[in-house]
Amino acid sequence: MIHPIPEFDLMLCCARTFITPQTKFRIKEIATQGLDWQAFLQLVALHGVRPLVHQSLHAICWEALPEAARQELSQFYSANSTKNRLLAGELLHLLQLFESEHILALPFKGPVLAAVSYGDLALREFTDLDILIRERDVPTAREILSNQGYRSNAASTIVTRDVNVDELRSAATGISVELHWQFSPRRFVPTIVAEDVWKGIETRVILGREVWSFSAQDMFLFLAAHGAKHNWSSLKWVCDLAEFLRSNPEFDWTQLFKRAEALGAGRTCRLGIYLAAELLEAEVPASVASQVRADRQVTYLAEDVRRRIQEPQDVDTISSQIFNLRLKERLRDKIRYVFLQGTQYSGEEERFVPLPPKLSFLYIFVRPIWLLRRYGFAVWKLMMH
Numbered sequence: 258m259i260h261p262i263p264e265f266d267l268m269l270c271c272a273r274t275f276i277t278p279q280t281k282f283r284i285k286e287i288a289t290q291g292l293d294w295q296a297f298l299q300l301v302a303l304h305g306v307r308p309l310v311h312q313s314l315h316a317i318c319w320e321a322l323p324e325a326a327r328q329e330l331s332q333f334y335s336a337n338s339t340k341n342r343l344l345a346g347e348l349l350h351l352l353q354l355f356e357s358e359h360i361l362a363l364p365f366k367g368p369v370l371a372a373v374s375y376g377d378l379a380l381r382e383f384t385d386l387d388i389l390i391r392e393r394d395v396p397t398a399r400e401i402l403s404n405q406g407y408r409s410n411a412a413s414t415i416v417t418r419d420v421n422v423d424e425l426r427s428a429a430t431g432i433s434v435e436l437h438w439q440f441s442p443r444r445f446v447p448t449i450v451a452e453d454v455w456k457g458i459e460t461r462v463i464l465g466r467e468v469w470s471f472s473a474q475d476m477f478l479f480l481a482a483h484g485a486k487h488n489w490s491s492l493k494w495v496c497d498l499a500e501f502l503r504s505n506p507e508f509d510w511t512q513l514f515k516r517a518e519a520l521g522a523g524r525t526c527r528l529g530i531y532l533a534a535e536l537l538e539a540e541v542p543a544s545v546a547s548q549v550r551a552d553r554q555v556t557y558l559a560e561d562v563r564r565r566i567q568e569p570q571d572v573d574t575i576s577s578q579i580f581n582l583r584l585k586e587r588l589r590d591k592i593r594y595v596f597l598q599g600t601q602y603s604g605e606e607e608r609f610v611p612l613p614p615k616l617s618f619l620y621i622f623v624r625p626i627w628l629l630r631r632y633g634f635a636v637w638k639l640m641m642h
Contacts (some may be wrong), residue, residue, distance in 0.1 A: 273496070305491055342464070346597070355401060365470055366383065366390060410426065422438075488562070489532060498533045532552070
């Protein structure tokens with residue numbers, strides 16, 4: 258059983274756009290009773306929820322905070338708001354350039370999530386721009402970004418089944434763009450395939466301009482899968498899902514669960530829903546809540562997530578793999594996950610054994626050796642405990 262600390266409790270109460278009267282009372286109660294404000298500020302900064310916390314405390318009990326805490330939160334909120342509008346403006350500029358070359362691009366996370374789910378660009382922390390394009394458009398999109406001063410961090414420009422994104426950065430502005438053509442490398446057994454997303458795209462509004470983005474169902478699946486892939490180690494990702502649910506009260510749950518089960522992502526979705534409801538009081542229908550709670554593995558994993566959020570620490574690779582493996586319900590998904598993790602190219606192997614392009618197919622044999630060399634001792638220690 259985890260005993261919540263007041264700083265953690267206050268963070269959960271504040272990290273949301275809608276606060277009930279009961280939660281407002283709890284915020285006032287905690288804020289006026291001997292809080293370690295420095296520890297609190299470090300915690301909310303680590304979890305990327307300072308804008309939400311600033312808004313909640315400013316509206317409910319601003320005078321209860323020490324002057325230094327008020328100043329730190331206010332300064333960050335103002336700077337974050339300015340930065341987010343700058344990033345949103347750059348996103349619209351790049352989308353216009355893509356459109357001029359007949360490239361349909363879908364922005365997601367970043368400005369889209371802030372504007373649509375949070376209702377305000379200033380309320381979410383983000384540092385880069387994520388854009389999904391079709392694989393065939395990658396070379397042209399890279400050229401457009403290069404002409405705008407963006408330079409790739411990728412070691413190779415080759416598009417393969419095991420590489421899904423290219424991160425490009427502008428030295429002039431410091432802005433990073435993550436150009437996606439899939440949502441994750443094949444070795445992560447993605448729950449949602451990028452090509453399926455194009456069938457249901459919808460328009461969203463950023464800074465008064467319409468842009469194309471995901472359907473509500475695809476956005477939910479992406480947010481649930483993204484948080485799970487990273488073991489939900491940041492509260493910001495839970496906030497994303499909670500705010501999505503608040504902004505989509507008419508969500509089609511029956512269709513979601515039907516598709517999630519077909520993808521082998523049922524437990525991934527149930528865990529996301531459980532965390533959003535339990536940690537941040539996101540409302541879900543009683544039938545959905547009952548279905549989520551019936552999965553005992555979900556409650557076990559959620560307890561692990563809660564502990565990790567309350568007491569932040571680096572997640573070691575082995576624990577992360579075990580966490581993701583426990584999310585798989587079907588035996589074939591578990592076997593495929595283990596197989597792909599053990600055989601598919603990640604880029605790290607190239608530093609271990611550099612091979613010429615013509616022999617790159619041999620990395621399927623190099624990766625198991627690399628994994629054993631890097632993680633073998635840690636696995637042995639885990640087995641011995």
